[in-house]
Amino acid sequence: MNHYETVFILNPVLSEDQIKETVKKYEDILVSKGAKMISKENWGLKKLAYAIQHKKSGFYHMFEFTVEGDAINEMEVAFRRDERVMRYLTVALDKHAIAWAEKRRNRNKKSA
Amino acid sequence: MGRIQDQAKGKKDGEIRYLTPLNIETSKTKKYCMFKKSGIKYVDYKDPDFLLRFINEQGKILPRRLTGTSLKYQRKVAVAVKRARHLALMPYVADLLK
Numbered sequence: 001m002n003h004y005e006t007v008f009i010l011n012p013v014l015s016e017d018q019i020k021e022t023v024k025k026y027e028d029i030l031v032s033k034g035a036k037m038i039s040k041e042n043w044g045l046k047k048l049a050y051a052i053q054h055k056k057s058g059f060y061h062m063f064e065f066t067v068e069g070d071a072i073n074e075m076e077v078a079f080r081r082d083e084r085v086m087r088y089l090t091v092a093l094d095k096h097a098i099a100w101a102e103k104r105r106n107r108n109k110k111s112a
Numbered sequence: 113m114g115r116i117q118d119q120a121k122g123k124k125d126g127e128i129r130y131l132t133p134l135n136i137e138t139s140k141t142k143k144y145c146m147f148k149k150s151g152i153k154y155v156d157y158k159d160p161d162f163l164l165r166f167i168n169e170q171g172k173i174l175p176r177r178l179t180g181t182s183l184k185y186q187r188k189v190a191v192a193v194k195r196a197r198h199l200a201l202m203p204y205v206a207d208l209l210k
Contacts, residue, residue, distance in 0.1 A: 007158070007199055048200035049160075058200070062158075089199055096153035104156070 001036075001066045003098055008079060008088035009058035012045060022084050023061055029078055030063070033071035038064040039105055052086050064093075064101060143180025147188075155188040157195035160202050164209075167193060171206035 008026075010019055027037065043060035052058070072090055079088040093101060147155070156162070166174055166181070166189050173193050176186045196202040203209070 009199065049197070049203040050200055052200055087199055089195060091157075091195070094154075100154040100156060
């Protein structure tokens with residue numbers, strides 16, 4: 001099992017329900033592959049630094065999870081096929097990154 | 113060049129010579145790697161405000177010789193900036209970013 005982190009940007013024209021549904025879909029893909037979700041973050045509607053598909057903003061979501069490596073491929077294929085997803089980035093976390101992610105989570109929890 | 117004695121008498125104009133060496137400040141404050149100094153082990157691409165100090169106004173990554181970052185962390189900074197750009201947290205090209 002490896003530790004991963006995925007950030008993806010959803011199209012800003014989607015409705016609240018569509019976003020929830022999309023996020024749920026990717027969560028289900030991961031869970032069905034035996035992933036253990038560690039955290040889910042919703043950064044909300046953020047302004048993009050540059051236009052993507054002529055859109056100037058997007059809904060950012062982040063997952064942190066542990067899963068076997070081959071599940072990542074399946075998820076990314078789904079990302080590429082889905083036109084609601086404008087960008088995605090999956091990063092494997094090393095031990096320093098895991099420590100930082102935990103610290104960040106606790107900090108966010110405190111401020112929330 | 114006139115001799116010092118001549119200058120003292122003011123024989124040669126327009127040329128300044130000093131008997132004691134000038135006190136020119138040569139030891140500037142030494143640059144340091146802020147990651148090593150503050151013990152940061154992971155450079156987070158999700159924090160564009162932090163990464164802002166390693167890029168210039170045009171959004172280019174600053175060289176090590178300007179920021180003082182050690183090679184180990186410069187590589188991590190570069191990767192983090194590139195990831196942030198991919199996720200549109202930072203611009204690829206910009207103008208008057210700071």
